[in-house]
Each structure stands twice: as C-alpha cells, then as structure tokens.
Amino acid sequence: xxxxxxxxxxxxxxxxxxSACVTINIYFPAAAAExxxxxxxxxxWQLQKKAEPAAPPASKETK
Amino acid sequence: MRSAFAFLLLAFSALVMAQGNLEVNTxxxxxxxxxxxxxxxxLAPHYASGALGLxxxxxxxVRDANAIPLAQRGAVQSAVAAENSDRATLYxxxxxxxxxxxxxxDIRATFAQRWIDKAQPGWWVQNAQGAWVKK
Amino acid sequence: xxxxxxxxxxxxxxxxxxxRQFSDLRLKCREFKWNDGDLRCAGGTLKVxxxxxxxxxxxxxxxxxxxxxxxxxxxxxxxxxxxxxxSLVGAVPELAAWQPRGTVSGSLRLVxxxxxxxxxxxxxxxxxxxxxxxxxxxALRLTGSASEASGAWAWQVSVDWQGGEAFIQPWxxxxxxxxxxxxxxxxxxELRIDKARFELxxxxxxxxxxxxxxxxxQLAALEVASDRWNAGPxxxxxxxxxxxxxxxxxxxxxxxFAFALDAAGPRSLDLDLDLSAxxxxxxxxxxxDLRATVPWRSEGAGExxxxxxxxxxxxxxxxxxxxxxxxxxxxxxxxxxxxxxxxGRLLFENFAARREDGQWHWxxxxxxxxxxxxxxxxxxxxxxxxxLLSATIxxxxxxxxxxxxxxxxxxxxxxxxLSAAGLKVIDPFGRAPRLVADIDARHLDLAMLTNTYSxxxxxxxxxxxxxxxxxxxxxxxxxxxxxETSPGDFGKRISQRAVQNISSLGGAGAGAAIQRSFLRFxxxxxxxxxxxxxxxxxxxxxxxxxxETDGGYLMVKGGGLPALNVMGYNRRVGWDxxxxxxxxxxxxxxxxxxx
Numbered sequence: 001x002x003x004x005x006x007x008x009x010x011x012x013x014x015x016x017x018x019s020a021c022v023t024i025n026i027y028f029p030a031a032a033a034e035x036x037x038x039x040x041x042x043x044x045w046q047l048q049k050k051a052e053p054a055a056p057p058a059s060k061e062t063k
Numbered sequence: 064m065r066s067a068f069a070f071l072l073l074a075f076s077a078l079v080m081a082q083g084n085l086e087v088n089t090x091x092x093x094x095x096x097x098x099x100x101x102x103x104x105x106l107a108p109h110y111a112s113g114a115l116g117l118x119x120x121x122x123x124x125v126r127d128a129n130a131i132p133l134a135q136r137g138a139v140q141s142a143v144a145a146e147n148s149d150r151a152t153l154y155x156x157x158x159x160x161x162x163x164x165x166x167x168x169d170i171r172a173t174f175a176q177r178w179i180d181k182a183q184p185g186w187w188v189q190n191a192q193g194a195w196v197k198k
Numbered sequence: 199x200x201x202x203x204x205x206x207x208x209x210x211x212x213x214x215x216x217x218r219q220f221s222d223l224r225l226k227c228r229e230f231k232w233n234d235g236d237l238r239c240a241g242g243t244l245k246v247x248x249x250x251x252x253x254x255x256x257x258x259x260x261x262x263x264x265x266x267x268x269x270x271x272x273x274x275x276x277x278x279x280x281x282x283x284x285s286l287v288g289a290v291p292e293l294a295a296w297q298p299r300g301t302v303s304g305s306l307r308l309v310x311x312x313x314x315x316x317x318x319x320x321x322x323x324x325x326x327x328x329x330x331x332x333x334x335x336x337a338l339r340l341t342g343s344a345s346e347a348s349g350a351w352a353w354q355v356s357v358d359w360q361g362g363e364a365f366i367q368p369w370x371x372x373x374x375x376x377x378x379x380x381x382x383x384x385x386x387x388e389l390r391i392d393k394a395r396f397e398l399x400x401x402x403x404x405x406x407x408x409x410x411x412x413x414x415x416q417l418a419a420l421e422v423a424s425d426r427w428n429a430g431p432x433x434x435x436x437x438x439x440x441x442x443x444x445x446x447x448x449x450x451x452x453x454x455f456a457f458a459l460d461a462a463g464p465r466s467l468d469l470d471l472d473l474s475a476x477x478x479x480x481x482x483x484x485x486x487d488l489r490a491t492v493p494w495r496s497e498g499a500g501e502x503x504x505x506x507x508x509x510x511x512x513x514x515x516x517x518x519x520x521x522x523x524x525x526x527x528x529x530x531x532x533x534x535x536x537x538x539x540x541x542g543r544l545l546f547e548n549f550a551a552r553r554e555d556g557q558w559h560w561x562x563x564x565x566x567x568x569x570x571x572x573x574x575x576x577x578x579x580x581x582x583x584x585x586l587l588s589a590t591i592x593x594x595x596x597x598x599x600x601x602x603x604x605x606x607x608x609x610x611x612x613x614x615x616l617s618a619a620g621l622k623v624i625d626p627f628g629r630a631p632r633l634v635a636d637i638d639a640r641h642l643d644l645a646m647l648t649n650t651y652s653x654x655x656x657x658x659x660x661x662x663x664x665x666x667x668x669x670x671x672x673x674x675x676x677x678x679x680x681x682e683t684s685p686g687d688f689g690k691r692i693s694q695r696a697v698q699n700i701s702s703l704g705g706a707g708a709g710a711a712i713q714r715s716f717l718r719f720x721x722x723x724x725x726x727x728x729x730x731x732x733x734x735x736x737x738x739x740x741x742x743x744x745x746e747t748d749g750g751y752l753m754v755k756g757g758g759l760p761a762l763n764v765m766g767y768n769r770r771v772g773w774d775x776x777x778x779x780x781x782x783x784x785x786x787x788x789x790x791x792x793x
Contacts, residue, residue, distance in 0.1 A: 036085040089737040090673035128329025145443040
C-alpha cells in the first residue's frame with residue numbers, strides 16, 4: 001500500500017519532468033491553444049456549456 | 064511489476080496531457096481574466112448594438128461610436144482601451160507561462176479566430192479581408 | 199427674378215458674408231413687394247444650392263423665411279421660423295459630414311458692414327463620422343453681432359445652452375444653463391478672442407483669451423483663469439474622463455487655476471487647491487485638509503507647497519505632512535518630507551525630477567522609522583505580531599518607464615532583517631506593473647513569527663531567500679524560495695500544532711502519524727533543522743525540503759528528545775491552494791491534508 005503510493009508519486013514527478021521536456025516544443029500546439037482559448041473565452045463571456053444543438057430537422061427531398 | 068506498469072501508464076497519460084493542454088492558470092492570467100470577465104457586462108450590450116466589433120487582430124474595436132448613447136460613450140471607450148490592454152497581457156502571459164514567449168503572435172491569432180467563432184449571432188466581426196460583417 | 203403663379207422667385211447668384219460665399223440662393227415668396235429698391239418678401243421659402251444635385255433633396259429643403267432688402271440703406275433682414283438645420287447643408291457644405299438635425303429660428307440683420315443675429319436652435323443634434331463629437335436634443339440661443347472695418351471683423355457672441363447633451367471626446371456634458379460670452383476679431387491672418395467667459399452652473403466661471411494663426415491653424419497664445427471652482431463636480435466632469443478606467447477621485451472643496459501657453463508650449467500654471475477632503479478609489483486613500491499652492495513658470499523658479507492634516511492609505515492612518523516642492527521650469531525637487539504612518543514615520547529625501555524630451559526621470563531616497571508591529575498588524579487585520587518594522591531605501595529612480603532601486607531595501611523585522619536587491623518595477627503606473635527582485639531574510643525569530651499566527655510555536659531562527667521573484671499586477675509569477683534554519687546555537691523546539699501545520703503544507707500525514715502514535719503525549723519536540731523550498735513556475739509551487747528521502751522530502755529534521763522527522767510528499771502544489779492553506783492556518787482552522 002505504502003509502497004505503491006510512493007511509486008505513484010515518483011512516477012508523477014518523473015512524468016512532470018517528462019512533460020516539462022515535451023512543452024519545450026518548436027511547433028506551436030495549435031489544437032491545445034484553441035482549447036485554452038475556448039476555455040478562457042467561455043469564462044470571460046460566461047458562456048455556459050450549451051446543450052448539444054438540436055438535430056437539424058430531417059430534410060424532405062422534393063423532386 | 065505492477066508499479067512499473069503504473070509508472071508507464073502515468074508517464075504516458077502525463078505526456079498526452081502535456082500535448083493536450085496549455086498552461087493557463089498562472090496568477091497573472093487569472094487576474095487579467097477576472098478583470099475581463101467583470102468588464103464584459105459593460106461591453107456586451109455594445110457588441111449587440113453593433114457599436115463594438117471583434118477585430119481579426121484579437122482586439123475589440125469601436126466600429127460605430129455613434130451607436131453608443133452619449134452619456135456612456137466616454138466610459139465605453141475607456142473600457143475598450145483597458146480591455147485591449149488586458150487582452151495583450153493575456154496573450155503574452157499565456158505564451159510566457161508555457162515557456163515560449165515567441166508564441167505570443169500565434170496565441171493572439173488563435174484567440175482572434177475563437178473570439179470571432181464564439182461571438183453571438185448579431186455581433187459584428189471582422190473577416191479575413193478586414194471588412195465588418197454581422198454574424 | 200421671375201414672377202410666377204402663386205408667388206415670386208428671387209435668385210441670388212452669389213451672396214458674400216464675411217469671407218464666406220453662398221451661391222445659388224432661391225427665394226420663393228408668397229407675398230412680394232418691391233418699391234424703389236426696397237424689396238420685401240413675407241412667408242417665403244429659401245432654397246440654397248442646386249436642387250437635384252445635393253443629396254436626397256435634404257440640403258435643398260425649403261425654409262420658412264421673411265426677407266427684406268433695402269438697396270439704398272444697404273439693409274438686409276432675414277427672419278427664420280423653424281428652419282430645418284439640414285437645409286443649411288447646401289449653404290455650408292462642410293456641415294454635411296456632421297449630419298445636423300433640429301431647427302433654428304430667429305433673425306439676421308445686415309446693415310452696411312454691420313451684422314446682427316439672434317438665433318434659437320432646438321432639437322439640435324449632430325455627430326461626426328468617428329462619433330468623437332456629437333450632440334443630441336440641444337436647445338441653445340446664439341446672439342451676437344459683427345462689424346467690418348478694413349478687412350477685419352470685430353465680433354461678439356453669446357451662447358446660452360439650456361438643454362440637451364453633448365459628447366466631445368472624452369467629455370460628456372449636459373446643457374444646464376451654461377453660458378459663453380465672447381468677443382474678438384477675425385481677419386485673414388488671425389482669429390482673436392480678446393475676452394471669453396464661460397459660466398458653468400454648479401462649478402464656477404472660466405475666463406479666457408486666445409489667438410489663433412489662421413494661416414497655419416496653430417494656436418499662438420491661450421490664457422485661461424478660473425474663479426474658485428467647486429472641485430468635486432469639476433473633477434468629475436472635466437478631469438476624471440481624461441484618466442480612463444482608473445479609481446475614482448473625489449475631491450471636496452475648491453480649486454482655482456490659471457494657465458497660459460503659446461506656440462512653444464506651456465508658459466505658466468497657477469493652482470490653488472483648498473480641499474477639506476480627498477478620496478481616491480472609495481476609501482483606498484483619503485486625505486483631509488489638502489491644500490496646495492503651485493506657482494509654476496516654464497522659465498523661472500518658484501516653490502509649491504502641499505499640505506494635509508493626514509488621512510489614511512488603506513487601513514493605515516497617515517499623519518499631517520507638508521511638501522515644499524522647489525520648481526524651476528521642468529525640474530522639481532525637495533530635500534525632505536516626513537509622512538507619519540501609524541506610530542512611525544516614512545521619510546522621503548533628495549527627491550529630484552526632471553522632464554526631458556517628453557519623458558519623466560526622477561529619483562528619491564527614503565527610510566521608514568520604526569513602526570510597531572502590534573499596531574501595524576492590528577490595523578491590517580492580521581494576527582498580532584511583535585517587534586518593530588523599519589526600513590532604509592538608498593535610492594529609487596524612475597527612468598524610461600522603469601522604477602529601479604539602487605542598493606538594497608532593508609526592512610528590519612522579527613528581530614532579523616529582510617533585504618530586497620535588484621528591485622525593479624516595470625511600468626509602475628500602468629495597468630499591469632511588473633516587479634522583479636531578489637529577497638534575502640536573515641535571522642528571523644520564529645517564535646515571534648509563529649506566535650502571531652495560530653501556527654503553533656516554533657522557537658529558533660530562520661533564513662530565507664527568494665530568487666528571481668517576479669510579480670505581475672502584484673501577483674507572484676515566478677520565484678525560487680528557500681527557508682532554512684539559521685546557522686548558530688539556539689534553542690530549537692517545535693510544537694505539535696506547528697508540526698501539523700507544516701505537514702499540511704507538504705500535504706502528508708506526519709500529523710496523522712502523531713495522532714496515532716505515542717508522540718502525541720508530547721507538547722513539543724526538539725529539532726535540528728527546518729527547511730522548505732518552493733519554486734513557483736506557471737502557477738505551481740514545486741516543493742522541496744532539506745533533503746530528498748524515499749518518495750518525499752524532509753521538511754523538519756528531528757534532534758534531541760523526543761525527535762520527530764516531518765516529511766512532505768506533495769511535489770507540486772498549486773500556488774492558489776498553497777496560499778489558501780496558509781490563510782487557513784493563519785485563521786487557525788487548518789487540518790492536515792492527507793492525500
């Protein structure tokens with residue numbers, strides 16, 4: 001129990017080291033930036049998570 | 064053995080997380096964000112009236128000052144100036160918080176697109192050619 | 199002139215008033231009399247400009263006028279009844295961009311080279327394209343006269359603004375009976391206002407003179423002088439809008455000012471401020487009996503004097519102070535100003551400021567004479583701390599938007615001292631000031647520090663260092679901080695409660711272990727060293743201690759009997775969370791966090 005707790009912590013710190021390496025990145029992480037922007041904009045504009053938009057009405061094919 | 068597996072799993076998930084998220088929770092970012100949130104109530108009616116628009120350079124612009132009642136016009140203009148200064152700080156600080164100050168322009172461009180995409184119907188936004196269009 | 203059914207049409211090819219020309223005026227009269235050069239028209243309509251060419255017929259709108267022209271006496275009389283202002287656009291094309299609305303009534307009279315007018319505008323509205331100047335629903339009366347002599351017109355005018363509102367960026371004004379009476383001359387080269395008086399109800403009066411070079415459009419000279427203005431509404435209406443989104447400033451009292459400028463820039467400013475109270479940001483700063491006398495000249499020396507009987511900054515009471523400010527052109531300075539704060543004094547010395555190329559540079563030295571910590575903490579709503587607080591500030595300078603501290607700011611506190619070196623504040627007066635500094639603290643008495651917070655007690659001394667401290671908008675952004683027991687021989691005991699609180703910072707169960715073990719029978723424990731570090735990066739504090747241990751870090755190394763080691767296991771603690779844990783500890787209701 002105690003042992004696994006310790007190793008999980010060690011893993012976390014190792015992982016944080018890894019992640020520190022990963023963020024030093026030449027390429028701009030466009031998808032992550034977009035997600036971050038969305039989160040901030042939702043907060044600033046107080047946009048609630050809207051329910052999924054209703055499915056578009058089934059279109060009638062007219063021939 | 065089990066702990067080695069847990070390590071790998073954790074390390075992997077941390078890797079995925081690192082690619083999936085930008086750091087946006089520094090105190091400076093929070094402060095700017097809360098100033099912008101409380102300012103939004105003042106600006107929102109003027110997005111709706113078309114007085115203000117969301118520009119393609121990720122700023123707010125006064126596109127028709129005459130649509131703002133005279134008594135509020137000065138205050139709204141100050142608020143727009145303050146908003147743009149806060150936005151500039153926000154983009155700079157996000158780039159810095161992620162250890163890449165050079166990303167500022169990319170972050171600004173991302174925000175420009177997302178502000179415009181998330182604008183409500185009826186608000187005015189600037190298209191790629193710089194013309195104002197109503198959403 | 200063509201007689202027509204239902205009236206007569208009179209066409210004037212060119213009318214010249216002062217140096218303005220009006221072309222193609224058509225006057226259509228219901229009743230028309232012409233007798234030996236004496237021409238009368240009643241119930242007429244006047245059209246200016248060429249109908250069909252001007253936009254949408256608005257400019258060519260008809261106007262209800264009476265017209266009387268007596269050739270022999272060189273007399274021209276014009277009476278207007280509710281003439282739409284839009285119809286004037288034809289006469290004065292420059293007005294088109296202002297989209298004028300509303301009506302004007304009144305009379306114009308020209309005799310030889312003397313003109314008189316008395317006009318009343320109502321529902322007047324205009325706006326320029328940028329929206330930086332606009333008015334709505336304005337009611338005003340404009341009267342005046344002008345006489346020409348050898349190419350120059352001498353004029354006088356009075357305006358009485360009875361109602362409506364106007365925005366002249368950044369000012370918003372409501373018509374509440376403001377009046378302007380002005381007189382002067384105008385010729386091809388120059389516009390002179392020899393005398394102008396504004397009466398601003400609720401504020402005061404302003405007298406002014408002006409000379410404008412019409413050839414280059416430049417202001418050649420301007421002088422204005424106020425009487426004793428009511429400072430509150432004057433500031434609210436005229437100064438606050440210039441400051442943008444900043445804390446509200448509310449002065450209570452009177453202000454009198456006079457200033458002069460010429461083509462080269464400001465020449466003089468005299469200011470007399472007599473305020474019974476000044477409030478900044480709803481109580482953030484308040485001063486009572488603030489008086490200032492400022493006699494500034496662009497060339498020449500003078501001394502300004504600013505005094506106050508005190509007030510408060512935040513929760514700190516300030517005592518009476520006086521600032522004798524020596525001025526010589528764009529150089530300012532004082533030798534010494536003392537500001538009583540609580541039971542101590544803040545001393546400012548050797549202040550020198552100058553303005554060069556539109557930029558301010560200034561420097562200042564100072565000191566804080568001992569202030570009692572019990573009083574200070576009580577005022578700030580903090581738990582009581584013992585001791586005295588004092589500081590020396592060797593030299594602060596401001597240049598190019600950066601406030602720099604030369605040398606170290608030394609603060610004596612908790613029996614030790616704290617020194618800040620390399621202190622810089624970038625853009626200190628901007629919206630997001632950025633501060634950088636390195637801070638060292640030596641020999642802080644832990645007993646004094648911990649007794650104040652309900653942290654539990656620790657005896658001994660600690661050193662601390664904070665490297666690369668960076669704050670933005672007064673929020674810490676980044677630093678590498680270390681706290682460690684000072685070298686030396688002194689008693690080192692730590693109470694059970696303090697152990698619990700320290701471990702709650704490290705987020706592990708040492709406290710819980712105590713609860714369960716025999717150690718709970720002891721109130722205090724001996725220790726050898728305490729050490730804790732935090733590297734703040736991106737809102738997360740990376741914690742560490744005296745040494746790395748199996749899976750954690752050592753925060754308290756035991757020593758003596760009974761000995762107890764305290765370990766931390768949380769490597770990364772969110773800064774906001776750490777601050778709230780510290781707050782909880784200070785408030786005395788912390789529970790060790792067991793994760």
